[in-house]
Amino acid sequence: MNTDEVLGIFREAGAVLEGHFILTSGLRSPVFLQKARVFMHADKTERLCKALAEKIRAAVPGKIDYVVGPAIGGLIPAYETSRHLGVPAIWVEREGGEFRLRRFEIARGARVVIVEDIVTTGLSIRETIECLRELGAEVVAAACIIDRSAGKTDVGVPLIALAEYEVPAYPADRLPPELAAIPAIKPGSRNI
Numbered sequence: 001m002n003t004d005e006v007l008g009i010f011r012e013a014g015a016v017l018e019g020h021f022i023l024t025s026g027l028r029s030p031v032f033l034q035k036a037r038v039f040m041h042a043d044k045t046e047r048l049c050k051a052l053a054e055k056i057r058a059a060v061p062g063k064i065d066y067v068v069g070p071a072i073g074g075l076i077p078a079y080e081t082s083r084h085l086g087v088p089a090i091w092v093e094r095e096g097g098e099f100r101l102r103r104f105e106i107a108r109g110a111r112v113v114i115v116e117d118i119v120t121t122g123l124s125i126r127e128t129i130e131c132l133r134e135l136g137a138e139v140v141a142a143a144c145i146i147d148r149s150a151g152k153t154d155v156g157v158p159l160i161a162l163a164e165y166e167v168p169a170y171p172a173d174r175l176p177p178e179l180a181a182i183p184a185i186k187p188g189s190r191n192i
């Protein structure tokens, strides 16, 4: 599946929003990919995640013990991708602002692949890696449906993106005037 097909699915679902958005990193952007509007459709989610699972299989040699999704956005794609990989899916969720594996135990040395929805700065993936490494897991790769950095983000492990789509994002004190003129909204779940 190529980038145009992935973006076609997002557009068809009404998931490519325009306005003034506060991203999880604090950056501001005129475009927000509201993945929840895609993941509400099982058929669309299946097509995307089956293709992502194939890309992961081709890129990751050896056994994968778990797929790990960072909640909330990563929950559905991690589950659906794990279904196509034939391995269990677990998740990290925020407790006091930090990602924790609250509901599961994993053996030291477990080989895990993180599956995210969207990557912008890679901050959420790096936080997930930190949590998993503290538990002794080996993060063999990370994957996402759309990489908004178009390959520029370094998360410290190979990043497998189903699509790369470069979208502008600005520090809050360096907004272009057309963005500053629109009230900002924060769709994500960090800090709520």
Ligand SMILES: O=P(O)(O)OC[C@H]1O[C@H](OP(=O)(O)OP(=O)(O)O)[C@H](O)[C@@H]1O
Pocket (backbone or CB within 6 Å): 023, 024, 025, 070, 071, 072, 073, 074, 116, 117, 118, 119, 120, 121, 122, 123, 124, 125, 187, 188, 189, 190
């Ligand atoms: O690469 P980054 O700069 O970390 O941005 C991408 C992250 O932002 C979103 O999560 P968010 O924290 O907004 O909450 P959500 O998962 O509930 O949507 C998205 O789901 C990714 O996890």
Ligand SMILES: O=C(O)c1cc(=O)[nH]c(=O)[nH]1
Pocket (backbone or CB within 6 Å): 022, 023, 024, 025, 031, 032, 033, 034, 035, 073, 118, 119, 120, 121, 148, 188
């Ligand atoms: O960077 C983010 O927080 C972000 C961007 C985006 O397009 N979609 C999303 O869910 N999060």
Ligand SMILES: [Mg+2]
Pocket (backbone or CB within 6 Å): 070, 071, 072, 073, 074, 124
């Ligand atoms: Mg998220």
